[in-house]
Amino acid sequence: MHKTLTHNPPTHKPISTQQAMQYSRQILLPGFDLDKQETLINSSVLLIGVGGLGCAAAQYIVGAGIGSMTLVDDDKVELSNLHRQVLHGHKDIGTAKVLSAKQTLLLINPDCKIDCIEKRLDEQELDELVDYHDIIIDCSDNLTTRNRLNQVSINSKTPLISGAAIRMEGQISSFIPNTKNACYQCLSNLFVEHNLSCVEAGVMSPIVGIIGAMQALETIKVLTEFGEPLVNKLMLFDGSSMQWQTFKVKKSSECTACNI
Structure with a gap:
C-alpha cells in the first residue's frame, strides 16, 4: 500500500534467504506470503513517542521485519518510566529515550535502519518528515500532538495508527485518509477528552503493552493489506474486567480537520 513519495524513494530490497528463514513463522500464515514480508x-x-505505548509497538514492528523506523521523542529516561517502558533500563536513566x-x-533486528529525533516537531516539520514514511504510529500522550498528527496524516494521505492507555483502560483505532473514512478528530469530537497523563492518573504496566502490541499488529496489517484493520472503528479495552x-x-460532516 506504499504511497507515492515526494522525495526519491529508497531502492527496493528483495527478501533474502536468511530473511525468509528469520520471518518464516509469519510467512507461513495463510494469506501472508513472501511478498507481504518483502513489503x-x-x-x-x-x-x-517512545514511552509505554511506543516501546511496546516498536519492538514488535522491528521484530516483524520493518525496514526502517524514525523515533521522535524529546524526553529522557526517568526511574518512574521503567515499570512500563520496556525498551529502557536502569542504565539508561538520563539518556534520551529515542x-x-x-x-x-x-x-x-540489526538490519532495521533506525533514525532518532530528540525534539518535538511542529506541523510543518512533521509534514516534511512524513514524506519519507509509509505510516504514522501515534504513541503520544497529549491531545495537542494527536490532533497535529491527525492533520499531518490527512495532508499527506498517510495512514495513522492511534493508541491511548491510562489507568486500567486503553483504546486503539486506525485512520486511512480518504473522502469516506473518519479521521481522529471525527472520533475525538464524540466525547469530552480529559487530557490526563500517567503522571496524574497512573497506569498499569501491561495496559500499555497490550495497546502498543495492538498498534504494531494494525501497522503490519495496514502496510501489507493483510486482514481487516480498525478503520472507522474504535476498540476499547477494560483491563479490570478483561473486556x-x-x-x-462515522465520518463527521462537521469535522474541521478532514472536510476542508
Whole structure:
C-alpha cells in the first residue's frame, strides 16, 4: 500500500534467504506470503513517542521485519518510566529515550535502519518528515500532538495508527485518509477528552503493552493489506474486567480537520 513519495524513494530490497528463514513463522500464515514480508522489509514507519505505548509497538514492528523506523521523542529516561517502558533500563536513566530505544531495538533486528529525533516537531516539520514514511504510529500522550498528527496524516494521505492507555483502560483505532473514512478528530469530537497523563492518573504496566502490541499488529496489517484493520472503528479495552468493545465511528460532516 506504499504511497507515492515526494522525495526519491529508497531502492527496493528483495527478501533474502536468511530473511525468509528469520520471518518464516509469519510467512507461513495463510494469506501472508513472501511478498507481504518483502513489503515490510521495504516499508518505513514514523513513530511518535517512545514511552509505554511506543516501546511496546516498536519492538514488535522491528521484530516483524520493518525496514526502517524514525523515533521522535524529546524526553529522557526517568526511574518512574521503567515499570512500563520496556525498551529502557536502569542504565539508561538520563539518556534520551529515542537513543535508549534504538540500542535495544537494534538487538532485536540489526538490519532495521533506525533514525532518532530528540525534539518535538511542529506541523510543518512533521509534514516534511512524513514524506519519507509509509505510516504514522501515534504513541503520544497529549491531545495537542494527536490532533497535529491527525492533520499531518490527512495532508499527506498517510495512514495513522492511534493508541491511548491510562489507568486500567486503553483504546486503539486506525485512520486511512480518504473522502469516506473518519479521521481522529471525527472520533475525538464524540466525547469530552480529559487530557490526563500517567503522571496524574497512573497506569498499569501491561495496559500499555497490550495497546502498543495492538498498534504494531494494525501497522503490519495496514502496510501489507493483510486482514481487516480498525478503520472507522474504535476498540476499547477494560483491563479490570478483561473486556473488549468495538464501536463504529462515522465520518463527521462537521469535522474541521478532514472536510476542508
